[in-house]
Amino acid sequence: MQLTLHEACEPLALILGEWRGAGSGHYPTIEDFEYTEEVIIGHSGKPFLTYGQKTKNAANGEPLHSEQGFLRLIGGVRLELVLAQPSGIVEIHEGSFASNESACVINLESIRVGTTPTAKSVQRVHRLLRVEGDTLTYDVSMAAIGLSMQHHLAATLKREEK
Ligand code: HEM
Secondary structure: OOOOOHHHHHHHHOEEEEEEEEEEEEEEEEEEEEEEEEEEEEEEEEOOEEEEEEEEEEOOOOOOEEEEEEEEOOOOOEEEEEEEEOOOOOEEEEEEEEEOOOOOEEEEEEEEEEEOOOOOOEEEEEEEEEEOOOOOEEEEEEOOOOOOOOEEEEEEEEEOOO
């Protein structure tokens, strides 16, 4: 059955699809790394988008980080993101976006980060995502392991299917 996109999600219709690409990561406490990534952004006809992401080590193809979440659109202007990671980290974000027919910028700031008892400590996360045509780029910064907010990830993905 073909689901109709909820009207609340229409301003973000241009981020829907299957995206694949590559990124690089760093943080003062770890070795720099390169990764490949798949992101699937979908919908169920309700006023939120579904988000699933998987990454692999670019050097040897082994699975790295992955995450699953929901992006809620509130009143046509605000965003709320809930996101869970198998590393025991849960992010709750508030944010905003600006979009037109071909481009969109999404800015998300964590209002809470939860960690399981054995997860690495993460205090805050900032996510900035841009879509222009069939190109998606993002940056993720975090305050973690007792350090101040700083860059962890940047990636560029191409839309392969809508
Ligand atoms: C594309 C997504 C991501 C990839 C590919 C990635 C990859 C990595 C890698 C390879 C490491 C070093 C080895 C390790 O500790 O496992 C690492 C460390 C870490 N990452 Fe990420 N990461 C991603 C997203 C995130 C996000 C969203 C967060 C926070 C919410 C995060 C938090 C951390 C933390 C806290 C560490 C440990 C730093 C330390 O031990 O000093 N990562 N990440």
